[in-house]
Amino acid sequence: MDKIFTELSNPVWWFSVVIAGIAINVFSSYLRGALDKFFSKTSSWWRDKSAARKKAWEERVNKMVADHDEREAAVAEELRTRLKALFLFLSSLILFCYSFLTGIIFTVIISNLLKIIFFVFSIFFLFSGFLGWQLAESTEAELEEARNRLAKQVSKEKSDV
Numbered sequence: 001m002d003k004i005f006t007e008l009s010n011p012v013w014w015f016s017v018v019i020a021g022i023a024i025n026v027f028s029s030y031l032r033g034a035l036d037k038f039f040s041k042t043s044s045w046w047r048d049k050s051a052a053r054k055k056a057w058e059e060r061v062n063k064m065v066a067d068h069d070e071r072e073a074a075v076a077e078e079l080r081t082r083l084k085a086l087f088l089f090l091s092s093l094i095l096f097c098y099s100f101l102t103g104i105i106f107t108v109i110i111s112n113l114l115k116i117i118f119f120v121f122s123i124f125f126l127f128s129g130f131l132g133w134q135l136a137e138s139t140e141a142e143l144e145e146a147r148n149r150l151a152k153q154v155s156k157e158k159s160d161v
Helices: 002-009 011-066 068-105 108-160
Strands: none
Touching: 011 068, 011 108, 068 108
16 A cells, blocks of 8 residues: 555656546547547448348348249258258257367377367367357248238238239
């Protein structure tokens, strides 16, 4: 505690704080314009990307509503993607478990290298399976939206008749 009081009573400390404060203030005034420009470009890029993604999603849903074969293809794609993701999850689990069994089977030098290799591949397969599962969920959401729109069209046509 005494050391803190001696530092605070030292004029060099106060001088360095004042100089640092002035430097930060001057630097921030020049940096603010650049940061504002950067964040406005990033914001507009993100907004444009989100709008394009939403437009593509709407187009896929509209194609599914209009064409039965398109819906069937989407169902097959979703199923295939889910099966791939499950395969990757299981492969990841097997490689992860096998990375611990290598010490029992192989010599020490080879086993450490194999443990690392199997562990890295298991993490890669786990991440790939996660991305595949997300893609399947997205396709399922598109199918659900297409089914809902189609059901609304059919009920509207029945009520009009």
